[in-house]
């Protein structure tokens with residue numbers, strides 16, 4: 001392979017930016033400070049205290065009776081492991097943007113037969129299409145895999161209704177990629193038959209990147225036991241059994257990030273799943289109103305994300321230049337549209353994590369100023 005990347009020496013001289021990108025997002029100062037502690041061993045009692053605390057606190061926050069693992073890595077790992085753990089042959093993946101497409105590509109790479117239901121970018125997945133596919137296909141689907149919040153298009157899919165449909169097919173498992181939603185958008189996991197739902201720590205949990213959070217139903221755990229080709233690193237059984245026996249992780253975890261997690265999860269418990277949902281809804285509504293005043297929203301109406309606004313650039317502003325100038329002048333970072341197709345046609349504001357309406361307004365004021373709105 002040709003070496004095209006040259007070393008660019010990291011300096012200690014970077015201006016901090018307030019993050020309004022769809023992750024990583026802002027992390028509280030005292031949560032960051034938690035990471036600066038002397039190391040300890042991952043087989044020490046202190047680790048058991050730390051890991052059992054973060055696992056049980058997260059279950060309490062999410063209000064689920066399902067098991068939960070917190071794995072060093074990121075959400076991407078769970079695309080791979082949930083496919084290996086649950087799918088023998090066939091997986092149904094509705095695609096409506098870049099991340100759901102990638103989920104389908106991962107399953108294909110793992111040698112599975114992937115049936116897609118393809119939606120135009122910006123459109124939401126419809127429960128009746130899932131029902132139709134499950135009813136009419138000659139295939140038996142081991143898994144229906146759905147993205148909750150398609151971060152590339154700002155669409156929030158109706159995973160609750162889709163879960164109710166999949167519940168009618170007891171041998172089909174329901175896997176939800178909630179990477180950019182969980183922690184900022186309420187979901188009743190147990191009520192809607194969600195066998196596996198996962199998130200990355202750097203999104204609405206407002207933690208540093210490096211951990212994947214994943215809940216696993218009893219049925220999904222049992223299903224993996226019957227398979228001989230399950231994931232090793234991301235195996236549900238290995239992680240959950242190790243937790244049951246030792247209260248620790250099967251391999252050495254990112255201890256500093258787990259220390260930060262513990263602190264942040266206490267804040268999340270204080271605010272509650274409902275409280276965070278409410279605050280994120282207010283931010284989403286504010287951003288939407290602002291977008292309608294100056295631009296338009298990209299997602300199909302009624303399916304707008306609660307954590308990432310994807311705004312259609314109806315004014316034809318120079319998105320890249322605006323991002324650059326807002327960064328220079330205000331030290332705030334927001335995102336262009338996803339990929340070359342949406343890069344200038346849309347832009348995205350991550351209103352997730354620890355932001356509130358006031359801090360989102362600071363960004364929209366800055367955009368107004370720079371873009372002359």
Ligand SMILES: Cc1ncc(COP(=O)(O)O)c(C=O)c1O
Pocket residue numbers: 023074075076077099147149150151152177178179180200
């Ligand atoms: C919906 C969705 N799924 C999966 C991923 C991949 O997550 P990670 O980069 O944390 O592995 C992302 C990342 O932005 C995402 O937005």
